[in-house]
Amino acid sequence: MPRKFVNHKGRHRKFTNPEELEQDRKKEEEKRRLRAQRGVDEVTSSEEEDDAAGDKGSGSESEESSSEEEGKAKGVSNLIEIENPNRVQKKTKKVTNTTKTEDLADKPQLSRREREEIEKQRARAHYQKLHAEGKTEEARSDLARLAIIKQQREDAQRRREEEKKVKEDAVKQKTAQTQKALGKK
Structure with missing residues (x-):
């Protein structure tokens, strides 16, 4: 006998009563x-926890007890002052109290990556400045290499000029010999 397909989506639905x-x-x-x-104006975190526990509880009993105890501190919190660094306390600011100096002080801090990127750019600019002034090792070696290359090029230029003069002199001597041989002088 073939089995029918059963949809499991609607099995355990529970609807809240109006x-x-x-x-x-x-x-x-x-x-x-x-x-x-x-x-x-503001609900503290302990009152929120009481409210959440009251919603889960029996209802009217927890509401009455929580409304009576809201003025009192629960447990040993009134005896021992503990500062929890992980607890975030909401601070409300009135519009009349805010000033521009607070806004400037509250500007967002840079993340670690952004700070490192800015630091790298500054270091790179500083290195380029020192390199341009010739104060880095790389700049000194580059300048030494350039001086050697300039010297080699000057020597090569002088050699070429000397060879050119030698060739011109050889051409002049040859023409002079041919003129003399022809007897034109």
Whole structure:
């Protein structure tokens, strides 16, 4: 008997009740209203954790206990002051307090690769400047090589001029001999 294809996608679907959604929405509105009454603009991370635990819990019981305990510090956090370097604290800035100097101080830092690239460019420019002035080993060896080549070229030029004079003299002597042989002089 042939087997039928079974689609596994819809097997374990669970839909949230509209009543539960409405209850959650009402809880959130109540929390916002309480915060607005107290004048608290920002939620700290411990309160967020309490809220998350309250949402997962039984509901009204955890909400009542969390609303009562929000003013109190939990555990030993009020006894021992610990500075966690990994904890990021949100800092709110008012628009009236910000100044241009803070904006300049907050400009983005360069990454390690960008810093290294800028450093390489500076070093390359410095080396080129020293090379142009003849202060590097490579520049000194290049200048010495150029001096040797200039000397060789000057010697070759002198040799060619001497050979040219010798040839002209030989041509003059030959023409003089031919003229003398012909008796024209």
